[in-house]
Amino acid sequence: MLQAIKNSSLFVKLVILVSLALCPPILFSHLAESYFISKYGYEEAEKTVTNVARLSAESSTVIEGMRSSKPEGRKQMVDFVEMLTHVSNVKFIVLIDMQGIRVYHPEAWKIGGHIMGGDEGDSLKGRTYISSARGSFGFSLRAFRPIYDEQGKQLGAVAVGIMSKDIEANVSRLSGPLSWLLVLSLGIGIVLAVMLSRTIKKILFGLEPHQIARMLEERNAILRTVREGIIAVNKDGTLVLVNEMAEKILRSAGVTGPLEGQPVQKTIPATRLDAIIESGKPEYDMEQNINGCIIMTNRAPISVQGKIIGAVATFRDMTEVRAQAERLTGLSNYAEALRSRSHEYLNKLHVISGLLRNRRYEELDAYLERIIGSKKRETSSITALVKDPIMAGFLESKYSRAHELGVTLHIEGTGALPPLSAKGAHALVTIVGNLIDNAFDAVTYAGEKRITLHIESDFAPAGDKGQLILWVADTGRGIAEEHQEKIFSKGFSTKGSNRGIGLYMLLLTLDEVDGSVEIDSRLGHGSIFTVRIPATTLVEGENP
Known part of the structure; x- marks a missing residue:
């Protein structure tokens, strides 16, 4: 039984x-x-x-x-x-x-x-x-x-x-009705038990205990394996769920004490989950500062049968987000550099092939002399200023891109940029690449299409002092004064939609290497972006 x-x-x-x-x-x-x-x-x-x-x-x-x-x-x-x-x-x-x-x-x-x-x-x-x-x-x-x-x-x-x-x-006559009342009460009790059981089953979506246990185990496994931090609050703003990654990020941000069961506003300031519950509207890709730690977070209300019963937030440390974005930006720059080089050499090979077929050897000689001479001048100017092979190859690709666009790219400077760490080279490719690409866009409709990259290297032999100063000047139309404070904001651009990422990534990368950037621009007179980076952050550090 x-x-x-x-x-x-x-x-x-x-x-x-x-x-x-x-x-x-x-x-x-x-x-x-x-x-x-x-x-x-x-x-x-x-x-x-x-x-x-x-x-x-x-x-x-x-x-x-x-x-x-x-x-x-x-x-x-x-x-x-x-x-x-x-x-x-x-x-x-x-x-x-x-x-x-x-x-x-x-x-x-x-x-x-x-x-x-x-x-x-x-x-x-x-x-x-x-x-x-x-x-x-x-x-x-x-x-x-x-x-x-x-x-x-x-x-x-x-x-x-x-x-x-x-x-x-x-006595029996008096207690007789009680026997019927007993039977009726038991019958009503059984009916209520059936109704209650059906209600509970409905609340549990018809699931059996072993199914609920399995779902709970699966949920816990998912929460443990995702790389995003996940927190959830009930309608009173009390933390009811904090996964392992969320706890790790919050602890690294200096949040101490118990988490689950605590008021979210007291434990995690400025989380805005209370506002999400009140408004019922989600928020995506929002930056949040927790004791100096910047996270990228998505927040959304939790609804059951049309009623908001709480809110959930997923987030990642912006350090990881920035690292991924920088990798993507670097790969994009490298791919663009290879494409430019490939396109340039393909065009030149077509010219050489045409001259050979027509047996115009004297003109072929002169054409090769111009190519070799130009290449020597470009390579010699870069070699004199840049000793890091990754940065040197990257600047050569920008020369090729400038030729494609009909832009004069001039590279000059003083001192010599020494070999950099992998992290430093990656950061500098991101910074210089975004500045030069921004300059290419600026001179697209200019009468004189000229861009100057100036590099001043002041590195001590041990790399423990000194700094790198570089500026990129263009002959574009310039930037309006009211826009100069906004151009580093994510998504802001005067060039249309789906833009405004390059300078935002440049600023994030400068934060990583303790660098700074200044703008000098007037409408009709072009723009100059000046960057200063401590030497130690470029020549030291582990691979990203």
């Missing part, structure tokens, strides 16, 4: 458990009511026999009949007692003399005989009491009371009785 219940569905278990929970109080209530009804029935019977016994013993008619031997007196006594028996609904009234001999009995043939039961002795000694005994009618509840004349002489006693079976029958 127990095994069958154990293997049954959640619905069956709930019905059984709720029914078992309801049955004991219902049964206990029924037993208590039955007990009090039975007690009430016997108490009422005791009151009845006591009152009838008192009325009989104190009746002048009974006293006169007990004292007189005249037939008239006895007849009046008998008539009175029979009337009293009838109206009081007692089974019998028996009158006895001082020897226990019946003076009156409902059954005339028993008059003159000794009263049965053996409980009459104390009444002949002047006591009033109630007892239970088996008399001539059977087992009964009997009240005894002495009978006195006017002078206080005891003439005998009266015994008034109600049959025990009659009392029990009266």
Whole structure:
């Protein structure tokens, strides 16, 4: 039986458990009511026999009949007692003399005989009491009371009785409806158990406990493996979920103490999850500062059946986001550089091929001389200023891109940029690449398309002091003064939609290498971007 219940569905278990929970109080209530009804029935019977016994013993008619031997007196006594028996609904009234001999009995043939039961002795000694005994009618509840004349002489006693079976029958009539009420209560309880079980199953979307347990394990596994921090709050703003990555990020940001069960505004300042719950509108790709740690976060309300019950936020440390963005930017720059080189050499190979087919050897000689000479000049100017191979190759690609666009790119400077760390080279490619690409866009519609890259290297041999200063100047139309404070903001651009990322990434990269940037621009006079970077952040550090 127990095994069958154990293997049954959640619905069956709930019905059984709720029914078992309801049955004991219902049964206990029924037993208590039955007990009090039975007690009430016997108490009422005791009151009845006591009152009838008192009325009989104190009746002048009974006293006169007990004292007189005249037939008239006895007849009046008998008539009175029979009337009293009838109206009081007692089974019998028996009158006895001082020897226990019946003076009156409902059954005339028993008059003159000794009263049965053996409980009459104390009444002949002047006591009033109630007892239970088996008399001539059977087992009964009997009240005894002495009978006195006017002078206080005891003439005998009266015994008034109600049959025990009659009392029990009266109790049964009173408690009978309770049995039906018990059955009805149990039926209602079972119906309520079924309804409650169905409601609980509906709330649990019809899932069984093992399915819920499996889903919980799967959820926990997912929360452990995702690289984003995830926190969730209820409608009161209390943290109800913090995954391992969220705790790691928050701890690194200086958040201490317990997390789950705490008010989110007190634990994680400026999270705005309370505003999300109030407005019901999500927020995506928002930056948030937690004790100086910048995170990129998405926030959204949690709705169940159309009602907002809380909010959830996912976030990542901006250090990782920046690193990924820089990798993508670097790869984009490298790919663009390779494409430019490939396109440039392909064009030149086409020219050489054409000259060879037409056997125009003298013009081919002159063309090769110009290419080699130009290449030597470009390479020599870059080699003199830049000793880092990655940066040197990158600048050569920008020369090729400038030729494609019909832009004059001039690279100059003082000192020499030494070999950089992998991190430093990657950062400098991002910074210079974005500045030059921005300059290419600026001179697109200019009359004179000229860009100058100036590099001043002041590096100590050990790389522990000095700085790199570089500026990129263009002959474009310049930047309006009201736009100069906004151009480094994410998504801001005067060139149309889906732009405004390059200078934003440049600023993020400068933050990583402790660098700075200044703008000098006027409308109609071009722009100059000046960058300063400490030497140590470029020549030292691990690979990104």
